[in-house]
Amino acid sequence: MFTQRFIFFLFLILFFGGANASVFEPRDFDDPTQEARYKTLIEELRCLVCQNQSLADSNAELAVDLRRKIYAMLKEGADENAVKEFMVSRYSEYVLYRPPVASTTLLLWGGPFLFALLGFAVLILRVRRRANASESGALSEDDKKRLAKLIDTGNKTDDRLART
Numbered sequence: 001m002f003t004q005r006f007i008f009f010l011f012l013i014l015f016f017g018g019a020n021a022s023v024f025e026p027r028d029f030d031d032p033t034q035e036a037r038y039k040t041l042i043e044e045l046r047c048l049v050c051q052n053q054s055l056a057d058s059n060a061e062l063a064v065d066l067r068r069k070i071y072a073m074l075k076e077g078a079d080e081n082a083v084k085e086f087m088v089s090r091y092s093e094y095v096l097y098r099p100p101v102a103s104t105t106l107l108l109w110g111g112p113f114l115f116a117l118l119g120f121a122v123l124i125l126r127v128r129r130r131a132n133a134s135e136s137g138a139l140s141e142d143d144k145k146r147l148a149k150l151i152d153t154g155n156k157t158d159d160r161l162a163r164t
Helices: 002-020 032-044 061-075 080-091 106-136 141-163
Strands: none
Touching: 032 061, 032 080, 061 080
């Protein structure tokens, strides 16, 4: 029993444990603010090889190279904006997790709101059409009399069938 549990937990650790493992590359920084800037940058920049992972989370060779380049640029005295501008000039705005609001990214930022408004408008139109359809679907007095007559005739037929 103990060995089965041990094997089960070992399997869980091996199977799911790698998902939480982060990349650790020891770097020597001049001061803690430089290290904080480095960590912020590698969290804000996207790995171009991996699907939706930051440079901090990726083990891809390109991510390792980009982290080295960021480290070298920070050691040379570049600020965050200079590093981001270099990355954008080389790899386009796709490298940024939060691209700036510009004419080229307007649909990216405004699209969700436009789709929400469109969905809300469609919902309102359907509710109004359904309300109008139910109002126009009301029976007139003549229709009500004919319906009552048909129901009464049907009940009499049912009574005759039940007696036989």
